[in-house]
Amino acid sequence: MIENEVGITFGNIKLIFPIEGIECKILKLGSKIWKPGKLRIQVILKNASIQTMEFELFYDEPPQPESPLDDIRQREDYQRLLNNQ
Template sequence: MGDRFKPIECNNGDVLDFGDNTYKIGKFKQAIDTSFNPTIEYKLNQELSSKGIHIKESPNGNWFHKGIDCEILTLGSQSWKKGKVKIKISVEFYIEEEDIEITNSKNSEITEPESPLDDLRRMIHE
């Protein structure tokens, strides 16, 4: 996304706000996952084909769940290896750097909390 944005870890219980609608990350990811259907896979194959990537469609395979049968030849390998290629989509959230700087300046004003051991140290010294 560019240097202006920094990704953060998101948990399934975190909430996204899209103006008038809010959704938990878990529900959002589940909806995306179930949206990957044969129509989208067909469109993906058409797009790849228009870019010169022609994939022989497998009746049992798919890009997002089972994978598409193929072979790979890796650098240094003596032979091709059979396997599947699968597309995995991740959901990432990027905080604008400006917001991070504001948060960091607020955090610099906050003093560190007292250690739980401080009470024990006081009791020992008394």
């Protein structure tokens, strides 16, 4: 017989599973090649009900730039040149 009750109230709870991701293949729109990657699921609970559910896809290795100019555009000196205009 339980004489006392303890109520616990939680705010938002974020569940991420599995942390390391699930192995999968990712096909980017417009591409013809499937690339190895991982899927991770994030669920946010509020008062024991699901508020949001997100599916995150990420590559095992960084994707190659789509344009040879992408690497140049990311360089610090290029960004400084753009900011000085």
